[in-house]
Amino acid sequence: MTKLQKNVWKASIAIALALSVCPVSNAMHIMEGFLPPALCIAWGVVCLPFLVKGLINLKKIFAENRRAVTLVAMAGAYVFVLSALKIPSVTGSCSHMTGTGFSAILFGPSVTSILGIIVLVFQAILLAHGGLTTLGANTFSMAIAGPLLTYGIFGLCKKLKVNKNVSIFLAAALGDLFTYCVTSVQLAIAYPSANGGVAASALEFLGVFAPTQLPLAVIEGILTVLIMMAMESYARPELKAIGYGR
Amino acid sequence: MKIDYYAYHSGMTKWNAGFKVLLAVGTLLMVIIFNRVRISLFAILVMSGLTLIAGRLPIRTYAHYLTIPFAFMLLSSVMIAVDFAGTPKGDFNFSLCFFYVCVTRQGIATAAQVLLKAFAGMSALYMMAFSTPMGEFICVLQNLHLPGLLVELMHLIYRYIFILLETAERMQTAAKVRLGYGSLRQGFRTFAGIAGNLFILSMQKAERYYDALAARGYDGKLEFLREQRPVSAGQLAGAAAYIAAIIILGRFTR
Numbered sequence: 001m002t003k004l005q006k007n008v009w010k011a012s013i014a015i016a017l018a019l020s021v022c023p024v025s026n027a028m029h030i031m032e033g034f035l036p037p038a039l040c041i042a043w044g045v046v047c048l049p050f051l052v053k054g055l056i057n058l059k060k061i062f063a064e065n066r067r068a069v070t071l072v073a074m075a076g077a078y079v080f081v082l083s084a085l086k087i088p089s090v091t092g093s094c095s096h097m098t099g100t101g102f103s104a105i106l107f108g109p110s111v112t113s114i115l116g117i118i119v120l121v122f123q124a125i126l127l128a129h130g131g132l133t134t135l136g137a138n139t140f141s142m143a144i145a146g147p148l149l150t151y152g153i154f155g156l157c158k159k160l161k162v163n164k165n166v167s168i169f170l171a172a173a174l175g176d177l178f179t180y181c182v183t184s185v186q187l188a189i190a191y192p193s194a195n196g197g198v199a200a201s202a203l204e205f206l207g208v209f210a211p212t213q214l215p216l217a218v219i220e221g222i223l224t225v226l227i228m229m230a231m232e233s234y235a236r237p238e239l240k241a242i243g244y245g246r
Numbered sequence: 247m248k249i250d251y252y253a254y255h256s257g258m259t260k261w262n263a264g265f266k267v268l269l270a271v272g273t274l275l276m277v278i279i280f281n282r283v284r285i286s287l288f289a290i291l292v293m294s295g296l297t298l299i300a301g302r303l304p305i306r307t308y309a310h311y312l313t314i315p316f317a318f319m320l321l322s323s324v325m326i327a328v329d330f331a332g333t334p335k336g337d338f339n340f341s342l343c344f345f346y347v348c349v350t351r352q353g354i355a356t357a358a359q360v361l362l363k364a365f366a367g368m369s370a371l372y373m374m375a376f377s378t379p380m381g382e383f384i385c386v387l388q389n390l391h392l393p394g395l396l397v398e399l400m401h402l403i404y405r406y407i408f409i410l411l412e413t414a415e416r417m418q419t420a421a422k423v424r425l426g427y428g429s430l431r432q433g434f435r436t437f438a439g440i441a442g443n444l445f446i447l448s449m450q451k452a453e454r455y456y457d458a459l460a461a462r463g464y465d466g467k468l469e470f471l472r473e474q475r476p477v478s479a480g481q482l483a484g485a486a487a488y489i490a491a492i493i494i495l496g497r498f499t500r
Contacts, residue, residue: 031315033367037278055393067456073399074452077406081414082441088433118400125375126249128314131367133274191326194350204325223438230442238449
């Protein structure tokens with residue numbers, strides 16, 4: 001283990017111990033039946049251009065290299081499994097990574113949008129997280145908005161020559177936070193507060209989910225860094241093959 | 247991941263997949279469009295009844311799965327009922343030094359309505375999920391003419407998920423017997439190691455699976471054998487009666 005890795009471990013324990021009291025909830029999937037029909041459709045429509053772009057990009061990738069089909073499918077399965085694995089925590093509670101930030105760093109946001117919506121359908125049907133009518137809203141927050149920010153921050157940090165691990169941490173953690181903010185706003189638009197309207201309601205939702213989501217975002221960041229470090233030491237050729245780290 | 251297992255062993259597995267998907271999605275739509283307490287209750291009754299009686303799902307399993315979204319549901323509906331304000335505006339107010347926590351009767355009613363609606367949605371989704379194997383669900387999407395690329399990816403991802411999960415579980419067991427989750431620090435390290443290793447394995451497997459596909463004549467189109475399962479007259483009649491009942495409940499009662 002290098003000195004750098006050691007330091008990251010140390011930092012991770014300190015933060016994790018400080019925060020390990022709370023994480024009880026899953027990534028924030030809006031539940032089936034929670035949104036009114038107009039919003040279900042609206043969020044679906046908002047997602048469409050991103051998904052179409054994703055499909056076009058994928059088609060291009062597959063036309064250039066047919067072998068990519070199984071590779072991309074494996075990547076999708078990997079993101080699903082990553083989000084289904086329990087994160088270790090002292091309280092014995094069960095929390096999960098979103099995995100989409102990780103996918104955005106590796107594969108870029110357009111492929112992630114397609115993988116993300118497929119993973120969300122599977123999560124709804126196989127794990128009972130999320131739902132079909134709320135698929136549009138969940139896709140926007142988890143497969144589009146979060147990954148886009150993650151990708152943006154990762155690119156920006158690269159330009160500014162920030163330390164790679166720091167930039168991966170920032171990208172994954174902030175992407176996760178952004179997902180949670182977007183979900184809160186989505187809930188607030190659906191159920192505005194009687195006294196303060198959408199803004200007040202958004203603050204309420206942000207507040208009530210903060211105790212679980214803030215530590216989860218930090219943990220997601222730490223784990224993403226650790227996973228990328230593990231990969232870079234074992235899987236350099238595979239990472240190169242999918243176009244990461246050029 | 248047990249839902250998949252139950253889907254294959256349900257008493258409703260042999261029903262027409264399109265019929266089940268249509269019934270579930272139709273219920274979902276009617277529940278959120280009408281947004282009436284009595285319709286939500288009726289849908290919960292019928293959908294749970296189907297899952298438990300026709301699908302023969304053990305009631306304890308069903309109850310366990312209903313608690314999964316519970317944390318999200320509870321927090322969100324409390325937030326719908328509760329409001330914060332500088333002055334006591336609600337029907338019930340709690341003073342907290344600088345501001346008031348207000349609860350209005352209207353807010354409680356809305357929260358209860360949303361809760362029931364969400365429960366009805368879950369029961370409809372579960373009716374489908376606990377009786378329809380994913381492969382058949384994807385075939386239904388194919389019949390709806392979703393882009394072929396998407397459907398093909400879904401088929402492959404579904405298959406690969408189980409391969410990766412099994413590998414991950416084996417690695418977790420191996421790590422556990424070696425005290426890999428002994429402390430939190432060690433747990434994080436183990437988790438990252440497993441995730442990293444899983445990625446390498448998955449990429450290597452992908453290479454081999456493509457070779458296997460190509461050896462079987464894959465040229466960009468996956469075909470799956472589908473069983474023909476006609477919808478019986480009784481099922482059709484039941485569905486029609488159910489939809490009619492919901493419309494009557496929604497339209498003609500106050």
